[in-house]
């Protein structure tokens with residue numbers, strides 16, 4: 001739960017999330033914000049209150065709130081999964097406001113981890129967009145191809161490898177567009193666009209069930225007629241698709257584009 005310092009008794013292991021650089025409606029400038037665990041949090045909630053996942057809630061949060069929740073989730077996930085020293089196996093303890101864990105046996109320090117993953121809009125010579133449908137999703141749900149960066153690999157090499165593995169398409173000229181923290185549990189999504197050298201997709205059949213090219217008109221009518229679905233508003237996948245599309249997906253494609 002997020003609370004200002006003044007609101008809570010000193011909890012056992014608070015995690016410092018930062019302080020406000022500008023005043024907001026409820027928080028003066030310089031308010032310290034910490035993450036604490038409450039075991040009896042349900043008691044303080046109104047009867048009609050219910051829990052909702054960050055992915056579902058994200059669209060309704062301000063930039064400050066979304067940033068804090070993403071930070072809180074990422075750092076909590078790290079603490080939950082890095083409880084012991086990787087060198088000697090002793091339990092470690094959080095120090096420095098929760099941003100380091102220390103091993104009491106060998107005094108080694110351990111820092112939060114982030115796993116880079118690439119996500120990419122691939123286009124062909126006609127400026128059509130390549131989207132894939134994951135075997136794990138409902139049929140007819142499509143999104144941009146994505147995957148984790150492997151040890152020793154550049155981001156650009158990861159783009160080329162992932163797209164070829166999942167779709168059979170060879171791409172060139174990967175270009176960085178932007179990033180999004182994705183703490184499910186610890187990813188940083190790095191958004192790229194890349195150009196296809198040929199246009200014949202072959203899904204890998206394991207991870208990706210179907211992969212196909214979309215014109216802007218295909219995407220607009222497919223969504224409008226409910227024949228396909230794409231990633232939700234808060235995701236970088238949606239932002240990348242709309243960047244290629246040239247605007248919100250519920251508006252007709254601009255004249256003069258494919």
Ligand SMILES: [Zn+2]
Nearest residue numbers: 085088103106
């Ligand atoms: Zn140790």
